[in-house]
Amino acid sequence: MTTLTLVSSHLCPYVQRAAIALAEKGEPFERIYVDTADKPDWFKAISPLGKVPLLKVGDAVIFESAVILEYLEDTVAPKLHPVDPLTRADHRAWIEFGSTILNDIGGLYNAPDERSFNAKCAVLSKRFAWIEKRLKADPWFDGSSFSLVDAVFGPIFRYFDVFDGFTDLGIFADKPKVSRWRAALSTRPSVRGAVQPDYPERLRQFIAKRNSHLSTLLAAKAAA
Known part of the structure; x- marks a missing residue:
């Protein structure tokens, strides 16, 4: 082997x-x-x-x-992409959409001031509004079968699990299907096991060094 x-x-x-x-x-x-x-x-x-x-x-x-x-x-089996070519193409497109969201998250934690930070939050809210519109089943992206789209969005939501510890971005407040999907992914063993237990602290340390608006919010929470 x-x-x-x-x-x-x-x-x-x-x-x-x-x-x-x-x-x-x-x-x-x-x-x-x-x-x-x-x-x-x-x-x-x-x-x-x-x-x-x-x-x-x-x-x-x-x-x-x-x-x-x-x-x-x-x-390597089992397949995590759909068998149907059209559905598989749709999943690949949403994987690329997930990569775009990751770029937006990078812009969020690097935003130097409140104005640019709020603009990045607005962009992310619009991105997830598209996801809210797309989700039609549960618990995973397309129903009962875990797919590569789920594998892509597990790490995306993990950022917000850490952000929620020191600021309320409000991005998911009006998105019940996205919130449900996020919660389901947070308990999936493969998603949980993809990082070490010290991931939240490592991410907080990373953000603290950005000299950004988000690092200011993190420092304020720590000082409170």
Whole structure:
């Protein structure tokens, strides 16, 4: 059996996608963590873009999370994509939508002042309004079968689980279906196990160093 190794960082949501997919498929894998702020030479030698995740398949290396997920779909059962081509295309589109939301979250925690922060919150609220409109079943994105879309959104909602500890963004207040989906994902073993127990503290430390409006809110909560 070929050994799979997931090269990871502690906070990267794209790494978490791959870890969730591997767990859902029941595929054994090793996990190696690297400090992306101080990348070791061996990592730079095998990562063309200098980013995680990487999936080592024996001596081969696959980079980019979308490609890793597709490789796992091609090689490891059970399938997490729908069988129907049109539905599968729809799921792939919502995975890309999830990547857009991750970029918006990056803009949120880097927003330097309250005005730009509120603008980012408004963008995120509109993004999730599209999700609220799309969700038609439960408990997962398309009903009873956990899919790669679920694997993508588990790490997205995890950010807000931490943010909720020190600020009320109000993004999900009028979105009951999204809130239900978020709650279901938070209890899924594969989603919970995709990060280490110290993830919330690591994320808070990361935010504290951003010199942003969100880091100001975090500091104010800590001082209260």
